[in-house]
Amino acid sequence: MKLLKDKVAKLSFVALLATVTASMFYTPTAAAHGEKSQAAFMRMRTIHWFDLNWSKEEVPVNDTMTISGKFFVFSGWPETVDKPEISFLNIGIPGPVFIRAGSWIGGQLVPRSVSLELGETYDFKVLLKARRPGDWHVHTMLNVKGGGPIIGPGKWVTVTGSMKDFKNPITTLTGETIDLETYNLDNTYFWHAFWYALGLAWMGYWMKKPMFIPRSIAVESGKADSLISSTDRKVAMGFAAGTIAIVAMSMSTTNEKFPVTTPLQAGLLRGIKSIEMPVTSVAVKVEDATYRVPGRAMQMTLTITNNGDSAVRLGEFNTAGVRFLDSNVAQDETGYPDDLLAEEGLTVSDNSPLAPGQSRTVQVTASDAAWEVYRLADLIYDPDSRFAGLLFFYDEAGKRQLITIDAPLIPTFI
Ligand SMILES: [Cu+2]
Secondary structure: OOHHHHHHHHHHHHHHHHHHHHHHHHHOOOOOOOOOHHOOOHOOOEEEEEEEEEEEEEOOOEEEEEEEEEEEEEEOOOOOOOOOOOOEEEEEEEOEEEEEEEEOOOOOOOOOEOOOOOOOOEEEEEEEEOOOOEEEEEEEEEEEEEOEEEEEEEEEEEEEHHHHHOOOEEOOOOOOEEOOEEEEHHHHHHHHHHHHHHHHHHHHHHHHHOOOOOHHHHHHOOOHHHHHOOHHHHHHHHHHHHHHHHHHHHHHHHHHHHOOOOOOOOOOOOOOOHHHOOOOEEEEEEEEEEEEEEEOEEEEEEEEOOOOOEEEEEEEEEEEEEEEEEEOOOOOOOOOOOOHOOOEEEEEEOOOEEOOOOOEEEEEEEOOOOHHHOOOOHHHHHOOEEEEEEEEEEOOOOOOEEEEEEEEOEEOOO
């Protein structure tokens, strides 16, 4: 009987250990990386990312992929976020699992911060080169000085291969080709080790002799001078003169080895070209907009007027990176991230073609788990219950029009 008890005790201990160990190694996959926790109204009323395209979903180390698309700088920019006068086109990844080989806005290379204007739409492209194997959630992202990170949609991209093989060659203007991944590393290690060793040598020289109590007694009894001998003084001078000599010599040999160097290139890039957006012929008035708390949907009453010469239908509503589509009108062909794509998320009370010259008031419901998963429902906690988004209308020829809307978003409670 006792034997059995012992066995049970032992086994439960093992089970406990296993549980603890398992829980230590359990890391739930996060599908979003930062943006969910940001204020919903801020995500809806700053940068609208659209027409995004990730050129690949799987990339071997050293291969490149591009993320391209457009972003609209919302005109009703929140007060608490500085205007994007100094912004930087970034990419949201956990460290350099890719390197950014290039990034462009409006066709211009943007390695520095740029000035963007409210109400303008820009196209961008980022060229990424795979470095570290793994599954990475790659976000487009804009950093706004005085505002913080504005995180765009993220998509999972797999990097295969081995990081050992990663190369980052670059040819300098002096004609030398170097690998930025390892360039100058030995030199950095050498000089740091050298000066550290010199510091240790200085300490070692004094530490050979007793350090504290005998010296303290000598100082207190007025014999402090006896602690530093003439040899000590010579050694000190040797270290001082040697250090100055090594600094001067190594500085001049470095200048000989690298005769052409330039200062760090910096400074804001202004005059970034925005896209000339086509004149729209659809007018939309948001009569009211509500969302149920708790709930997974928002509702809008829209009065749509077609001033063009072709009948139009509403295909998409896009806010904070979540795309609600009416699958009868629009389908996604870009491999947009699943968790942000509501393929049949948009319901319009009457989405029959709206003839030219006609006006119609419709009930539009944008509904998907994403509304809750991406915590847009958390607008209830925000100090400004207003939303903004993009509406995409399609005419009979499939031509698309983009209309931006914004209005108060009023909660309704069950
Ligand atoms: Cu992410």
